[in-house]
Amino acid sequence: MYFGAIEAGGTKFVCAVSNEQLEIISRVSIPTTSPAATLEGVFEFFDSYELSSIGIGSFGPIDINKQSKTYGYITSTPKPGWDYFNFVGAIKSRYHVPVAFTTDVNAAAYGEFKQGSAVGSSSCLYLTIGTGIGGGAVVNGEILEGFSHPEMGHLLVRKHPEDQYEGHCPYHKDCFEGLAAGPALEGRYGINGRELASNEKVWEMEASYIAQALVNYTLILRPEKIILGGGVMKQTQLFPLIRAAFAALLNNYVETPELNDYIVSPGFGDNAGIMGSLLLARETHGSVID
Amino acid sequence: MYFGAIEAGGTKFVCAVSNEQLEIISRVSIPTTSPAATLEGVFEFFDSYELSSIGIGSFGPIDINKQSKTYGYITSTPKPGWDYFNFVGAIKSRYHVPVAFTTDVNAAAYGEFKQGSAVGSSSCLYLTIGTGIGGGAVVNGEILEGFSHPEMGHLLVRKHPEDQYEGHCPYHKDCFEGLAAGPALEGRYGINGRELASNEKVWEMEASYIAQALVNYTLILRPEKIILGGGVMKQTQLFPLIRAAFAALLNNYVETPELNDYIVSPGFGDNAGIMGSLLLARETHGSVID
Numbered sequence: 001m002y003f004g005a006i007e008a009g010g011t012k013f014v015c016a017v018s019n020e021q022l023e024i025i026s027r028v029s030i031p032t033t034s035p036a037a038t039l040e041g042v043f044e045f046f047d048s049y050e051l052s053s054i055g056i057g058s059f060g061p062i063d064i065n066k067q068s069k070t071y072g073y074i075t076s077t078p079k080p081g082w083d084y085f086n087f088v089g090a091i092k093s094r095y096h097v098p099v100a101f102t103t104d105v106n107a108a109a110y111g112e113f114k115q116g117s118a119v120g121s122s123s124c125l126y127l128t129i130g131t132g133i134g135g136g137a138v139v140n141g142e143i144l145e146g147f148s149h150p151e152m153g154h155l156l157v158r159k160h161p162e163d164q165y166e167g168h169c170p171y172h173k174d175c176f177e178g179l180a181a182g183p184a185l186e187g188r189y190g191i192n193g194r195e196l197a198s199n200e201k202v203w204e205m206e207a208s209y210i211a212q213a214l215v216n217y218t219l220i221l222r223p224e225k226i227i228l229g230g231g232v233m234k235q236t237q238l239f240p241l242i243r244a245a246f247a248a249l250l251n252n253y254v255e256t257p258e259l260n261d262y263i264v265s266p267g268f269g270d271n272a273g274i275m276g277s278l279l280l281a282r283e284t285h286g287s288v289i290d
Numbered sequence: 291m292y293f294g295a296i297e298a299g300g301t302k303f304v305c306a307v308s309n310e311q312l313e314i315i316s317r318v319s320i321p322t323t324s325p326a327a328t329l330e331g332v333f334e335f336f337d338s339y340e341l342s343s344i345g346i347g348s349f350g351p352i353d354i355n356k357q358s359k360t361y362g363y364i365t366s367t368p369k370p371g372w373d374y375f376n377f378v379g380a381i382k383s384r385y386h387v388p389v390a391f392t393t394d395v396n397a398a399a400y401g402e403f404k405q406g407s408a409v410g411s412s413s414c415l416y417l418t419i420g421t422g423i424g425g426g427a428v429v430n431g432e433i434l435e436g437f438s439h440p441e442m443g444h445l446l447v448r449k450h451p452e453d454q455y456e457g458h459c460p461y462h463k464d465c466f467e468g469l470a471a472g473p474a475l476e477g478r479y480g481i482n483g484r485e486l487a488s489n490e491k492v493w494e495m496e497a498s499y500i501a502q503a504l505v506n507y508t509l510i511l512r513p514e515k516i517i518l519g520g521g522v523m524k525q526t527q528l529f530p531l532i533r534a535a536f537a538a539l540l541n542n543y544v545e546t547p548e549l550n551d552y553i554v555s556p557g558f559g560d561n562a563g564i565m566g567s568l569l570l571a572r573e574t575h576g577s578v579i580d
Binding site: 061122123135137139140142144145146147148149150151152154155156157158159171172212215216217219220221222223224249251252253254255256257 | 351412413425427429430432434435436437438439440441442443444445446447448449461462502505506507509510511512513514539541542543544545546547
């Protein structure tokens, strides 16, 4: 039996096929262009397998409400061609198998929860900090959903007193994403974040924003584990800075796991999303195809 | 069959007994003094009934981890005599019935979810704004818990540009509770909030802080309903101000229910906590007494 997974990102689609034990037997990376061209690549890859089910972790916003007429769609994205694209519909009409559909960060949170850094917990938070900032969470063993999926990157945060940068979020200017995603580093200093690696001040400010957001996530969700992924977190010098700033801000108000075990890297590294999508595929296998 | 409920607050304990239909047949309010004297009042009230189970919504912090040695305790409260008081143990050793134990705000959230303002949803948030600020939530039909219960009142918020008040939170000074709970109104203006009812500026600033917190709760939890209770929210002129400030801050970034249906009063008014505790009592009835 084979399971299929798609981690659908704004720049690339990663597709994988696994066996029943979720061992990946083949994978491919397809540049995200138009829906038609991108899906053609996906179909070409999946067509060689008899898939039992497919899990999708997608860039958003997406419609995850099964009662909605636009369930399974990517909704109001500014990405040309993709707004109101019926993603699940396109996959189902090709393969006629059950499809699980959630956000890329929910899939990553679920992968880490089931088999990665958060194994043994009943809750976790996965945050990606890269070109954008997004978060997904598991609460009481289930993916956190409500009216729709979270959009945790846009928290309102306090401006660092030495920060002159106005923020780049088109909706909120200086929200968390507007001040701390990759483009903010470039916008503030005029050069790419990777070229700032040795500049301590840069990472102290970055850590102070991340820590603020983590304090708020902690007070609201009380997750057992916070997992930080994405391109900016490749700057691993951030981890101790974030933990120190977090401890200072929280000021022992609530108990957390020991911070080295609480604020951690993904167990699956860059594979958290694809592993979560495979896990969701396996769980949806056997369900009714509607 | 009778169910018992305790809404254990820092100033009073409200106890109630209901029939199987959760109709309250008797209730009493007992001032919170020492644990021994307060429990004596609770026992005197409950002793007249053959209770099948008891639900408790307690002031905190409390230990809700059933694997913990201090499960059922009120933990590190500054309230004299109550720190590390074995609340569930005291009740169980008297009545030998199943006891459900959660925070006062979790109980209120659950009451509103099951039978109050959030009926028909799978998620909601209940926030009380009074002497302190606390929040509880229901996610995918279950009370939100993780490493422990939420402490949503202490979110880090942005200071209002015209606010000279330093905040009264002993842990964080100018967190949400430090700037927006009842004592902040008194600390900022020198008179009790109730005497400020006609001062529009006061409520605009108050609403701006509440709206900030609601934006962050919304982005993280995406609840289907936000229910605002507590003494400060008796100033019902706050509701339209909060909705307007919320809309301006969120700037249509994510969809929410129509704001008049989203940011609402408790369906049970001041009874949300006791009704939630009765519901939890009924659900725990029949479970094993450990």
